[in-house]
Each structure stands twice: as C-alpha cells, then as structure tokens.
Amino acid sequence: MSILNEELKNLIENKNSIKVVSTQDKEGVINSAPKGSLQISADDELTYVEVLESSKSYSNVVYSIWFDKEVSVLVVGENKEAYLIHGHVKKILTCGREYEEYYRKYQEARGFDIAAAVKLTVEDVQDLNLAKGIEKQKTEHPFFSHYDSLAVNG
Amino acid sequence: MSIENRRDESFEETLARYPELPRLNLLKTDVQRRGVCYTENVLKNVDKDKYQLTGSNVFFSTLGARDQKNKFGIPEALVLRDGSIVITDATPIEQNPYIVDYRDGAYVLIDKDKVVEEIDFWEKPDFYGKTTSSGTPMDSIIFARPQRLNITPTSKCCFFTEGLPCRYCDLNPHINIDGVTKQKMTPQDAYETVREAIKQKGRFTTLCMTMGSDIGGKTPFDDELQYYIDVLKAIGKNFNGRFPSQVITTALNYDQLSRLHEETGLMSYTSDIEVLNEEKFNWICPGKAKHVGYREWKKRLIDAVDIFGKGYVGTGTVGGVELAKPNGFPTEEEALKNILEEAETLISKGVAVVYIVWVPRPNSVFRDQKNASLDYYAQLTLGLDKLSRKYGVTAEFDDYRRCGNHPNSDLQRI
Ligand code: SF4
Numbered sequence: 001m002s003i004l005n006e007e008l009k010n011l012i013e014n015k016n017s018i019k020v021v022s023t024q025d026k027e028g029v030i031n032s033a034p035k036g037s038l039q040i041s042a043d044d045e046l047t048y049v050e051v052l053e054s055s056k057s058y059s060n061v062v063y064s065i066w067f068d069k070e071v072s073v074l075v076v077g078e079n080k081e082a083y084l085i086h087g088h089v090k091k092i093l094t095c096g097r098e099y100e101e102y103y104r105k106y107q108e109a110r111g112f113d114i115a116a117a118v119k120l121t122v123e124d125v126q127d128l129n130l131a132k133g134i135e136k137q138k139t140e141h142p143f144f145s146h147y148d149s150l151a152v153n154g
Numbered sequence: 155m156s157i158e159n160r161r162d163e164s165f166e167e168t169l170a171r172y173p174e175l176p177r178l179n180l181l182k183t184d185v186q187r188r189g190v191c192y193t194e195n196v197l198k199n200v201d202k203d204k205y206q207l208t209g210s211n212v213f214f215s216t217l218g219a220r221d222q223k224n225k226f227g228i229p230e231a232l233v234l235r236d237g238s239i240v241i242t243d244a245t246p247i248e249q250n251p252y253i254v255d256y257r258d259g260a261y262v263l264i265d266k267d268k269v270v271e272e273i274d275f276w277e278k279p280d281f282y283g284k285t286t287s288s289g290t291p292m293d294s295i296i297f298a299r300p301q302r303l304n305i306t307p308t309s310k311c312c313f314f315t316e317g318l319p320c321r322y323c324d325l326n327p328h329i330n331i332d333g334v335t336k337q338k339m340t341p342q343d344a345y346e347t348v349r350e351a352i353k354q355k356g357r358f359t360t361l362c363m364t365m366g367s368d369i370g371g372k373t374p375f376d377d378e379l380q381y382y383i384d385v386l387k388a389i390g391k392n393f394n395g396r397f398p399s400q401v402i403t404t405a406l407n408y409d410q411l412s413r414l415h416e417e418t419g420l421m422s423y424t425s426d427i428e429v430l431n432e433e434k435f436n437w438i439c440p441g442k443a444k445h446v447g448y449r450e451w452k453k454r455l456i457d458a459v460d461i462f463g464k465g466y467v468g469t470g471t472v473g474g475v476e477l478a479k480p481n482g483f484p485t486e487e488e489a490l491k492n493i494l495e496e497a498e499t500l501i502s503k504g505v506a507v508v509y510i511v512w513v514p515r516p517n518s519v520f521r522d523q524k525n526a527s528l529d530y531y532a533q534l535t536l537g538l539d540k541l542s543r544k545y546g547v548t549a550e551f552d553d554y555r556r557c558g559n560h561p562n563s564d565l566q567r568i
Binding site for chain 1: 176177178179204233235236237238239274276277300301354355356357555567568
C-alpha cells in the first residue's frame with residue numbers, strides 16, 4: 001500500500017499547493033527551497049527539478065545522496081492542509097532521455113534550462129493538520145496543556 | 155600500516171578509513187582502477203538503439219583497453235545514481251575487474267558475487283549515424299560523452315613518430331592496430347557536426363577538443379595552434395561570443411595562448427603536464443620534456459591564467475604513473491608527498507590540477523605495470539580537493555558533468 005494517501009497525492013499534483021524541499025549541508029545547516037515542479041513519479045517516489053547547478057539546494061541534494069542523509073518535503077494546500085514527507089535521494093538524473101524529458105518540459109513551461117531531475121523515496125508521512133494534532137496530543141500526552149484551558153468554569 | 159601493504163585491502167576497508175569521501179566517488183575510482191567485464195547477459199539485453207556502444211573513435215578508452223578480445227560492441231561507459239559518470243576500461247576476468255551484469259531488469263555492478271550498485275549506460279545522441287555535407291560520419295569526428303562533445307580531429311601524435319611517446323600512452327599503436335586512423339577533420343565538418351548535435355535539447359553542456367601533439371610551424375606547435383583556431387572559429391559560428399569549451403593542447407607559449415584566446419570563442423584552457431615531478435616527467439614524457447620542458451610547461455600554464463583567468467585553466471595528471479617501475483617513486487607515501495607539494499605550486503597560482511586513474515594499457519610502453527592502490531587514489535583525491543579549496547581554484551570546465559573523468563573535481567559538487 002502506498003504511504004501517500006489520496007489527499008496528499010492530490011495536494012502534490014495540485015499546481016497551487018506549496019512544496020518545499022529541505023536538505024542539509026555537511027555542517028548540518030538546513031536549506032529549504034520551494035520546488036513547484038515536485039510530482040509523483042512512481043509508487044512512493046517523488047521527482048522534482050533542480051534548476052540552478054550552482055545552488056545550495058543542488059549541492060545539498062548531492063551531499064544527501066553521497067552520505068545517505070534524510071530529505072524532507074513540506075506540502076501545504078490552498079486550504080492549509082499540510083503534510084511533511086521524509087525520504088532520501090534515490091537518484092540524480094543529469095543526462096539521458098528521462099532527464100531530457102524533464103529538461104524539455106521545464107524549458108517549455110518556464111523558459112530556462114535545468115541542472116537535474118531529482119528522485120526521492122517516500123519513507124514516512126506526517127499529517128500536520130492542527131485540529132488532528134490537538135486531538136492526538138490530548139489523548140497521548142494529557143499533561144501537555146494548561147489549567148485555564150481545562151477549567152470547567154472558565 | 156604503510157600504504158604499500160594496503161594494496162590487497164577490500165573496497166569497504168579503504169572506504170572506512172576515509173569517511174569524508176563519498177562511497178560513490180571511491181567506487182568510481184575503484185571501477186576505473188580495476189576495470190569492468192560485461193557478462194553475456196548484459197550484451198544480450200543491452201538496447202543497441204538506446205545506448206552508445208563502443209565503436210571506432212580515437213581517444214576513447216575501450217579501443218586500447220586491457221581486454222583486447224572483448225572491446226567492441228560493449229557499453230561505452232557507466233552512469234551512477236548521483237548523476238556522475240565512469241569512463242571504463244574493458245578488462246579480462248583474470249585481472250579481477252568489477253563485473254557488470256543484468257539482473258531483475260536492471261544493470262548492476264558486481265564485486266565478489268555481491269551487487270554493489272545499480273548503474274546505467276551512456277545513451278546514444280541523436281547526431282550519431284548522420285553524415286556531414288562532405289559525407290563524413292559525424293560520430294567519427296565527434297564522440298559524445300553524456301553531456302560533452304569530444305572533438306578529436308586527428309589520430310596521431312608527433313612524439314610517437316620521433317620515438318618519444320609518453321610511456322603510458324597508446325594513441326598511435328592502438329589506432330594502427332584498430333585501423334581507425336582517419337582523415338584530418340575539416341573545420342566545416344566540425345561546424346556541421348556541432349550544429350547538428352546541439353539540436354538535442356538538454357544533451358550537451360560543453361565541448362572539449364584535443365589531439366596528439368604537432369611540433370610543426372615557425373615556432374614549435376604553431377601548426378597545432380592554427381588548426382585549433384580554425385576549428386574553434388568554425389564551431390563558434392554556432393554560438394554568440396564565447397561559449398563553454400575546453401581545449402587540451404601541448405603547452406603553448408604566451409603569444410600562442412593570446413592568439414587562441416583572442417581569435418576564438420574558447421572559454422577555458424588545459425594543457426596536461428601528466429606527471430608532477432621534473433625527474434619523473436623527463437623519464438615518462440620524453441617528447442614533452444624535449445620540446446617544452448617541465449619548468450617551461452608549468453610557466454606556460456601560469457601564463458594561461460593571466461590570459462584565460464583563474465578557474466578557467468587546468469592541467470591533467472595520470473594518477474599513479476609516478477610509481478611506474480623502475481624509475482618512479484619507490485613508495486606510495488613518497489609519491490603522494492611529492493605530487494601534492496608540486497600540485498600546490500600550480501594550484502596556488504590559479505591552475506586547477508585534476509587527475510585520471512592510470513590504466514596500464516597493453517599497447518603502451520608501461521603495458522605490464524600495475525596502477526596504485528585504492529588507498530593512494532583516495533588520498534590523492536582528498537589531497538587535491540583540499541588544495542583547490544585552500545586556494546579557491548575551481549574547475550567547472552572539467553568537473554563531474556563537463557568531463558567526468560577526474561575523481562577530485564567531482565568533489566567540487568558540494
Ligand atoms: S603528448 Fe603524450 S599523452 Fe599526448 S598523445 Fe602524445 S604521447 Fe600520448
């Protein structure tokens with residue numbers, strides 16, 4: 001069964017959703033960058049385009065595949081639905097027909113060339129919906145609240 | 155333990171000693187060091203329309219490969235998961251190469267019966283199979299790497315004619331044996347081939363032109379220079395102004411370098427010094443030593459920085475050849491120390507130093523020798539990388555993508 005649920009799949013495929021990929025460099029410094037090109041390319045696999053070869057984002061993605069570091073993707077929908085996806089860099093396409101396909105599509109849509117198409121594995125998904133989070137915390141961590149919010153006669 | 159005693163260590167043991175070195179980078183180095191052997195299963199399954207198989211272009215590794223029997227019709231080279239490439243050398247099974255097999259619908263690299271990595275092969279570009287208006291097959295004059303056009307216009311080097319070839323080089327012998335000597339490429343053929351190649355969107359980022367040395371001309375190497383200028387001018391008609399490009403020529407003097415820069419759209423300059431030690435250079439590269447000389451070679455490289463700029467000039471070395479017997483360094487420790495000290499004298503002046511893994515070729519003078527241990531290459535990669543960071547000298551014209559044959563410049567990706 002896919003780790004991605006239907007709501008999240010729809011959010012990823014929706015052009016109006018915000019998708020942010022976070023990576024780290026060798027000093028552990030986090031870099032986050034919006035990746036509008038992010039799409040589902042196979043079961044539990046996402047692919048997005050790295051546009052600038054000189055960017056921190058691209059260099060971090062290379063670092064991640066070299067040293068097996070985790071990458072996360074934040075997806076936020078128009079109605080504030082939000083998910084955090086965790087995974088790893090599976091492959092960096094810099095040449096070949098599949099890369100050229102991404103290259104052509106991006107160039108046609110945006111007018112400039114790209115550095116690479118990056119494939120990510122999907123290993124875990126966190127639903128960041130606040131209402132669901134509050135309910136979960138109430139059940140699993142009853143001490144994490146304030147008296148005034150629990151008081152019967154407020 | 156001395157490096158010498160690490161020769162028989164496994165890949166994993168060496169990797170564990172250098173946690174700062176990416177596994178894929180060291181694997182690439184080891185694959186180049188040990189070579190590859192393709193199983194029947196690969197040859198049966200490989201899609202000949204999709205992939206680039208070995209043919210008859212000079213200056214590409216497989217023709218003069220260690221395996222002289224099984225060198226045609228095999229995949230040209232590999233692509234790794236990180237998007238870097240590995241230029242491979244077909245190697246007989248008795249010499250302990252990595253095995254490339256086809257398993258469960260994927261191409262894989264095998265070592266000691268274990269799958270160590272999934273790989274892919276270089277794909278054939280659209281211009282292959284086409285001819286220029288003069289009827290010349292385009293793939294006979296320009297050879298495609300995944301992102302670079304390799305322009306190899308002639309197939310001879312004058313140092314062989316003089317009996318002074320570089321001792322690791324097999325250019326003239328292998329082209330005679332393999333019968334690939336070709337007509338000298340015309341500038342028009344070069345122009346037309348590049349024009350055709352760049353129609354393929356996303357395929358090429360640069361071009362590299364190189365050939366054997368040509369001593370001819372009023373000043374030595376003027377003929378070589380003039381030919382580069384003629385071809386680059388013709389190719390340049392495909393672009394506006396300067397275009398990403400590299401030449402690898404014999405070391406040219408200041409005036410010649412100025413002409414090359416001013417009269418063409420060339421963006422970077424490389425001249426391979428090959429061995430970073432004067433005494434070993436004189437022994438290993440007698441033609442270069444006689445006609446230019448070690449110190450003059452270095453001076454000309456530094457002059458080139460003045461003309462092309464820092465980050466646009468480089469020199470290549472044949473990593474490990476400085477250990478060749480009988481006159482090379484007696485130990486790997488001594489070699490590394492000397493090579494890195496000497497590399498610093500160039501890098502500190504803005505010249506990028508890259509290396510290729512020495513593969514003792516069966517048609518070269520050094521045919522029966524062994525290349526260095528993996529540990530040696532790991533230290534060479536890290537040592538050169540450290541120096542390039544210390545002096546801020548990049549080699550974007552000769553990196554993982556624009557070239558792909560230098561483990562140390564691959565590290566500049568991060
Ligand atoms: S200069 Fe040396 S390495 Fe280059 S082609 Fe001639 S003999 Fe070979």
